[in-house]
Amino acid sequence: MLELNGVTAGYGAGLILKGVDLSVASGEIVCLIGPNGAGKSTVLKTVSGLLRPKGGSVTFKGESIGRLSPKERLTRGIVHVPQDRSLFPAMSVWENVVMGAFILSDQNLVRQRVEEVAEMFPIVARRRSASAGSLSGGEQKQVELARSLMLDPALILLDEPSIGLDPKSRTSVFASIAALAESGRTVLLVEQNARSGLAVAHRAAVLEAGVVALTGTGEGLLNDPEVARLYLGASARSGVQQSETLAAAI
Ligand SMILES: Nc1ncnc2c1ncn2[C@@H]1O[C@H](COP(=O)(O)OP(=O)(O)O)[C@@H](O)[C@H]1O
Ligand SMILES: [Mg+2]
Incomplete structure (x- = not known):
């Protein structure tokens, strides 16, 4: 449904996106994770039209949309829920x-x-x-x-929908995202809460410094030790292990 090929974009002279390749199939939830400032929100902006790509292509349902206005993209079924x-x-x-x-x-x-x-x-x-x-x-x-x-809309772009919410509201947001996909929508989700984002996603990608560094299924990335170390708060788990070790020692 959506395909980004070698997309470059930025806000001034420099490039923030340095050649992003990403695809989203109809009915999928795809989750984009990555460090702050990696360009995740910028990717969504190049899809909804808030930012025109400088190079590469953005294709939606087989049509090149990179030069269309936000309103024209909205008319074609792309909606953006900002952060x-x-x-x-x-x-x-x-x-x-x-x-x-x-x-x-x-x-x-x-x-x-x-x-x-x-x-x-x-x-x-x-x-x-x-x-x-x-x-x-x-x-x-x-x-x-x-x-x-x-x-x-056919495609919903969600930028950090769970940010700043209490745990109960976060759970409801992720349940709603799953329900959107079950009702036939396609979702491109950006999440700093990587564990929940990956858990709800069919496929996922890691954006680092303006390029997609890794892709896989949501489950695959959840179980990837490197992803866990960098994005899933593995330190919190080792904290638990430490206290277990301490408890065993006592
Ligand atoms: N409107 C803007 N004007 C100038 N620079 C921006 C603007 N929005 C974002 N940036 C810069 O682009 C980079 C990527 O931002 P962003 O896409 O928001 O990252 P992420 O969503 O992954 O945290 C950051 O260095 C940020 O400072
Ligand atoms: Mg962002």
């Missing part, structure tokens, strides 16, 4: 979700879509009149996910 909170805090939950369909003129279709979306994300109906800003971070993320479905 920062993106709801309009003073507007109601319901109004925020409806905003996700801003390019649609058929109001009957918009009404039908918002009802469908509210079925999948019950908070949309339950808190419909609440101002979005009054919701918790986890609730706001659910509403953002709901809003992203309003144009019935």
Whole structure:
């Protein structure tokens, strides 16, 4: 469905992405992990059109989209949920979700879509009149996910959806991501919570310094000792081992 070949991109003279190769098949959840500043968000921007690639190709459903505007890509079924909170805090939950369909003129279709979306994300109906800003971070993320479905997208780009959330909200976000894929959507996910991101992903890639350094299945990367050492908080496990050793010694 999506293919990046040798994509280079940056914000000024220098390159942040130095030749990214990545593919996402229809119905897959692909998780991109990697250190801070590696260019993960930049990859998503080159797919949604917030940033034009300087070189290489971005192909979506067989069409080269690297030169299309964000709106043209949205029309083709690519939606981007950015890392920062993106709801309009003073507007109601319901109004925020409806905003996700801003390019649609058929109001009957918009009404039908918002009802469908509210079925999948019950908070949309339950808190419909609440101002979005009054919701918790986890609730706001659910509403953002709901809003992203309003144009019935084929591909959803999720940038660090679990960041800053408490453990319970994090669990709900990952459950929602799995549900998106089960409902036939394709997801390209960027996650700093690598363990949960890899666990929910069919396939995954490690981005390091602007290139894809490693790819595999989500499970394969979860069990890769090098990935574990660098990205899965192996030090926390060795902490447990240390205390077990200490307990045994006592
Ligand atoms: N709007 C911007 N203008 C200039 N530099 C940026 C901008 N956004 C990101 N960068 C730089 O690009 C690099 C990669 O950023 P980013 O893609 O956000 O990394 P990641 O998401 O992997 O943490 C970083 O060095 C960052 O400082
Ligand atoms: Mg980022």
